[in-house]
Amino acid sequence: MTPLLAQAGLTQGVTVALVLSAALFTIGLIGFLVRRNMILMFLCTELMLQAASIAFIAFGRMREDTGGQTFVIFILTVAAAEAALALGLVVLLYRRRETLSAEAWQELHE
Amino acid sequence: MSPTPTFMNAPLMPWYIAAAIGAAGLLMVLRPGRAAMRRAGAVIGLAGFGLLLAESLKLAGPADQSISTPFMMAFAAVGVIGAVRVVTHPRPVFAAIYFILTVLAAAATFLVLDAEFLAFALIIVYAGAILITYLFVLMLAHQSPEDEIGHIGAEDYDRVPREPFVAVLLGFFLLASLGSAIERGPELARENAAAATARLAERKAEAAKSMPRLTVALPEGSNPSDAVSNVQMVGLDLVAKYPASLELAGVVLLMAMFGAVVLARRQIELGEDERRKAAGMGGMVLDVPEHERGGA
Numbered sequence: 119m120t121p122l123l124a125q126a127g128l129t130q131g132v133t134v135a136l137v138l139s140a141a142l143f144t145i146g147l148i149g150f151l152v153r154r155n156m157i158l159m160f161l162c163t164e165l166m167l168q169a170a171s172i173a174f175i176a177f178g179r180m181r182e183d184t185g186g187q188t189f190v191i192f193i194l195t196v197a198a199a200e201a202a203l204a205l206g207l208v209v210l211l212y213r214r215r216e217t218l219s220a221e222a223w224q225e226l227h228e
Numbered sequence: 229m230s231p232t233p234t235f236m237n238a239p240l241m242p243w244y245i246a247a248a249i250g251a252a253g254l255l256m257v258l259r260p261g262r263a264a265m266r267r268a269g270a271v272i273g274l275a276g277f278g279l280l281l282a283e284s285l286k287l288a289g290p291a292d293q294s295i296s297t298p299f300m301m302a303f304a305a306v307g308v309i310g311a312v313r314v315v316t317h318p319r320p321v322f323a324a325i326y327f328i329l330t331v332l333a334a335a336a337t338f339l340v341l342d343a344e345f346l347a348f349a350l351i352i353v354y355a356g357a358i359l360i361t362y363l364f365v366l367m368l369a370h371q372s373p374e375d376e377i378g379h380i381g382a383e384d385y386d387r388v389p390r391e392p393f394v395a396v397l398l399g400f401f402l403l404a405s406l407g408s409a410i411e412r413g414p415e416l417a418r419e420n421a422a423a424a425t426a427r428l429a430e431r432k433a434e435a436a437k438s439m440p441r442l443t444v445a446l447p448e449g450s451n452p453s454d455a456v457s458n459v460q461m462v463g464l465d466l467v468a469k470y471p472a473s474l475e476l477a478g479v480v481l482l483m484a485m486f487g488a489v490v491l492a493r494r495q496i497e498l499g500e501d502e503r504r505k506a507a508g509m510g511g512m513v514l515d516v517p518e519h520e521r522g523g524a
Binding site for chain 1: 254291301323340342357366392473485
């Protein structure tokens with residue numbers, strides 16, 4: 119019986135890239151939940167975007183399609199836009215409370 | 229016929245176990261406390277990741293000719309170590325620098341996966357631009373506290389994680405469900421294997437058709453076999469296949485720029501106004517030239 123992933127046409131190199139992608143995404147998610155510094159929370163979302171890019175490139179390589187690489191360019195665009203806006207907001211919030219802790223804004227539901 | 233996907237599927241059991249080991253290691257690293265405990269956690273977590281890789285490789289097909297598996301594994305290890313440090317490092321500036329390490333590892337995997345253009349774009353845009361912005365903001369917004377003998381410490385909110393156990397549990401479930409996606413993969417692949425093969429052939433024909441157009445621009449005497457480089461392929465794909473998305477990306481960037489400008493501008497005005505009020509000078513009048521403002 120052929121191994122599970124081999125049936126889907128995954129070679130070893132692509133498999134390693136996908137496992138790396140899964141691990142990075144998971145670590146990014148954990149980091150987003152665990153970190154209390156607002157800037158680092160956004161950095162963890164960048165980690166998740168990074169993981170998605172690796173998966174795109176790996177699947178694109180597997181299917182011999184450049185669409186995966188093209189999409190990563192769009193991911194870069196979104197990441198840059200997100201960084202600019204998020205950091206602007208964080209600086210704004212920091213000037214109000216003089217702390218980067220996300221818990222300083224816990225009462226935001228009021 | 230489709231085998232019912234079950235959580236306790238035999239070939240995936242090792243994957244779940246490896247994910248659990250990795251999660252336990254990460255949890256130990258996350259807990260602030262004794263350094264020995266954290267170091268042991270790092271070893272356990274890395275072992276879990278290695279096991280995850282080994283188990284997946286067992287399920288994978290043959291080694292690819294052009295993708296070097298050892299290199300990929302080395303870069304994957306570096307990337308994961310960097311990512312774990314991003315999540316666990318008590319000092320934010322170092323966390324950002326470790327993120328650059330992860331970006332470099334990802335760029336290296338891109339190189340191995342034949343995506344040269346993206347590899348360098350990633351280094352230039354991510355490590356060069358985005359991360360430097362993060363570092364600037366981190367350094368601007370915040371100075372690490374110093375204790376009385378001048379040792380630089382870390383803020384409490386950087387040192388103590390929020391709900392590490394719940395977060396790691398959630399991460400474990402995410403990884404486990406990714407495992408069950410692997411399980412369903414071949415089934416889906418078999419279902420549309422024929423369609424995929426047809427599409428692949430179609431795409432190759434398309435690429436062959438677009439090649440002559442590209443070779444026109446090539447210099448005399450160049451080898452036709454390297455006529456279409458990775459950069460050309462990506463560029464052609466971007467402009468010919470996704471022109472609308474390209475325009476949208478431009479709009480997204482423009483809007484982000486507007487947003488950043490508006491956010492920054494409002495803040496400066498507010499600060500000035502408040503400072504003037506505190507000094508008993510009343511509200512600031514905008515658009516008054518500097519020399520007329522003096523006696524207000």
